[in-house]
Amino acid sequence: MNPIDVQFVVGISGYFVKDLQAVRQSPQYNPLGDEKILPQTPGFKSIVQAGQVISILLHLPTGGIAVGDCVDVIFSGAASRDPLFVADEHLEVLESIVRPWLLRCDISSFRQNAEKVESEFLDPQRGCKLHSAIRYGLTQALLAATAQVHGCTIAEVISHEWNTAISDRPIDILASCHRNDTLQLDRMIMKQASLLPHASFVHVSDVGPNGSILADYVRFVAGRVRARGCSGYWPRLHFDVYGTLGDLFSNLKQLATFLNELAHAAQPYDILIESPIIASSKAEQIQQLAELRKLLLQYPTRVKIVADEWCNTLEDIKEFADAGAVDYVQIKMPDLGGIDNSIEAVLYCGVKGIGCCLGGSANETEISARITAQVALATNPDFLLSKPGIGADEGLTILTNEMLRGIALTKRSRRMSRI
Structure with missing residues (x-):
């Protein structure tokens, strides 16, 4: 046809x-x-x-x-x-x-x-x-x-x-929020987003002297979840720092010490930091993140590291996974090109035992977001990134409801095939 x-x-x-x-x-x-x-x-x-x-x-x-x-x-x-x-x-x-x-x-x-x-x-x-x-x-x-x-x-x-199994529950979603929008954060807590707030820190001035602004913000978010969240709500806290911490701290030991401080600020919740470093090449990026991950193993409360920059293609993702450089990779779907590459990337991470976010960008659309939700049901990544936009509510709604509809339709299809 x-x-x-x-x-x-x-x-x-x-x-x-x-x-x-x-x-x-x-x-x-x-x-x-x-x-x-x-x-x-x-x-x-x-x-x-x-x-x-x-x-x-x-x-x-x-x-x-x-x-x-x-x-x-x-x-x-x-x-x-x-x-x-x-x-x-x-x-x-x-x-x-x-x-x-x-x-x-x-x-x-x-x-x-x-x-x-x-x-x-x-x-x-x-x-x-x-x-x-x-x-x-x-x-x-x-x-x-x-x-x-x-x-x-x-x-x-x-x-x-x-030849994959379709999930019978929605995949967790990272709700992407603006740093300065407390009401948006409160809405995501009310809706019990599985991960939040992303809250981009793009410029070194965003994280403050010695990372003080970032540490205060992590502490604020953890406190907000404790104060506003319902009983049993236990999200993971995620922050995207776009390499600013690598700019701020002169060596990896200092960076690891600071990340441990962030882990304490986030308690009692787990914390994920995306792109703590942006190196000048992929090889250097993998090496530095792998060394940083080893340093973090010495701390009882450990920050989980997420790779983004220099991890753009299916081949890149395989290299990061093979090196054990990070705890999670973000599979940034527009960067991988064909949807089949994103499917292969999730499945490869599963084989290698490395976590993955089936992600993308706020710059996407409702069409690509809905298709992402369907891909997630069929491949079972650890979590999704809310998209499109950074309104959080809209992306959370589009992805969640698309997954719920997909699960319902799959169950109906299975019932009808048995009749």
Whole structure:
């Protein structure tokens, strides 16, 4: 079965994109833009720009329409990621090369089509694979199309083609909150988010002298959960520091000591720190995080480390997992390109006994978020990142309800097959 028509629609994504290099190197930083700070990463015209999306619409012979959204992450072009995604730069290759292939594509199965997206297409302007955002959106649309053809959920397609078991409960979600929005944090506590608040610390000034602002904030969040949470609510606390702690502390022993202090500030809750260090290369990143993890083993209350930067592709994730460099990796789905790579990444982490977040970016859309929820049901990662946007409520709602619907539909399908 082949699509009968294809459309490409340019729109807006769920957040915005930032020049991470310029932000980290600027003495002062305005989160919504500062004309005095010049961009340093290729493709950026200013340090903060509105995110873009290309929606791929596959018109099916059944009358249905399968949709996938091409999006990139907030900090595009950083730490080996593909460059900033500018929609207009990719429309020509979509129209001239991808459209004819899609119209010939047999959508009755997904996995082989995803492998072709990854291996057979070259962007003539860049001389390499199609941009990761394009591969991400293409495979979303193809996966959704296969599910429609067979009248089943996306999770069931993945379960069938990868021989996995579909979860009978929703996967935990990390609710991503703004640091300065206490009401948002309170709402996530009220809704019993499994992990919170993410609360990005992008600039070294955000964490304060000797990390004092970060430590105070960790202590505040733990206290807020104790005061506002209901009996039995026991979330994990997660904070994304974008390498600022590596900038602040001159050696790994000092950093490990500070992370132990954060663990005490978070008590009685477990704490996860994402990207404590951003090194200048992947090899150095793996080495430093592995050494830091060993240092943390000496403390009875241990901070769990999450890898993000330099851990962008399926191959990267395998290297981090093989090295035992971290406790968790964030599988940042737009960076991995094809959805099949994210599926393989979760399964590989499971084999290696390393935790994983099936994540992505606030810069995504409700389409990619719903597909992520279905992938999660079929692959069982440790947790998801709320998306799109950083409204927390919206992402938590989209992901939770999509998983609950998927579980209900799967159970119904099993009952009907026994009749």
